[in-house]
Amino acid sequence: MRVRPHLGESTENYIRRLARANHLRPSALHAIACGPPNWVGKPRLERLAVLTSRPADHLNEALTDAVAPRxxxxxxxxxxxxxxxxxxxxxxxxxxxxxxxxxxxxxxxxxxxxxxxxxxxxxxxxxARQRPNRHRKTPVTASVRHLITPMIRQNVSSKDIWKTLMDDHGISISFSTLNAYVRNQRTGYRGPTPPTC
Incomplete structure (x- = not known):
């Protein structure tokens, strides 16, 4: 089923809508749009164009993050x-x-x-200008930690956690960021401690 992208929509949101309209798991469609060798990461515009039967330049115009420098x-x-x-x-x-x-x-x-x-x-x-923050930035995983931690305790693989977040919770997160977080949690690494004055 063909799904028209909304002007200003993110690629991840479009892939989720397209997957649901075609009764597919968003993670499976995302993997096909990324392609080998890793099947994760940023979806490739030319693959997404083939999957959607829409010209790549139309997708580039509609989707906010279809091409990185846009x-x-x-x-x-x-x-x-x-x-x-x-x-x-x-x-x-x-x-x-x-x-x-x-x-x-x-x-x-x-x-x-x-x-x-x-x-x-x-x-x-x-x-947009950001106010300087003397403290460390909040990690990307902070808002989904309550979902990730139980899966880490059950020894679920990073890839399966990534798929669950995308398919069951509609959450897109960088696989490399998630993988580093899971690895650090399993090894007990907590990151550098800020210097004391």
């Missing part, structure tokens, strides 16, 4: 310069689109036309 810099290496109000609106639209809102919902939520939403979703914006 939305980072322009051909000339410069970010788009926008007035502050426009920048904040575009950033909010992009954030909502990544959460899975459709084009119609984006226009309604932000009270703007489809033309403005499309402009926001294709804008090349600099990354």
């Amino acid at each position: 939305r980072r810099i322009t051909v000339t290496g410069q970010y788009q310069r926008l007035p502050r109000g426009t920048y904040l609106l575009y950033r909010a639209i992009q954030k909502d689109a990544e959460a899975g809102l459709s084009l119609r919902h984006l226009t309604e939520r932000h009270g703007v036309s489809r033309h403005i939403v499309r402009a926001a979703l294709t804008a090349l914006l600099p990354p």
Whole structure:
């Protein structure tokens, strides 16, 4: 069954919708989209195009993270310069689109036309400024630790944990990050301790 990607949707979310529409496990479809040798990682656009019967350039235009450098810099290496109000609106639209809102919902939520939403979703914006944090960043696995820990205790493999997160909980996490976390938990490694003053 063919599933149309939503403008501004993430690749992982699109793969989950496509898998469910075709009664497949998202992890299995994700593996096919990645291909050998590891069958995990970032799905390859050309493989996804074959699976969906859609041109790769259409997928690239719709999916926010189909190609890694997208939305980072322009051909000339410069970010788009926008007035502050426009920048904040575009950033909010992009954030909502990544959460899975459709084009119609984006226009309604932000009270703007489809033309403005499309402009926001294709804008090349600099990354949002982050406030400096003197403490270490929260690990990516922190929000899913309650799901991962019981599986580690049951000696489930990293790959099977990754599949369970994707298939049963709709959670996409980097396999290499997950694998490192599982390995560290099993060996008792806790990471470097911050220096004391």
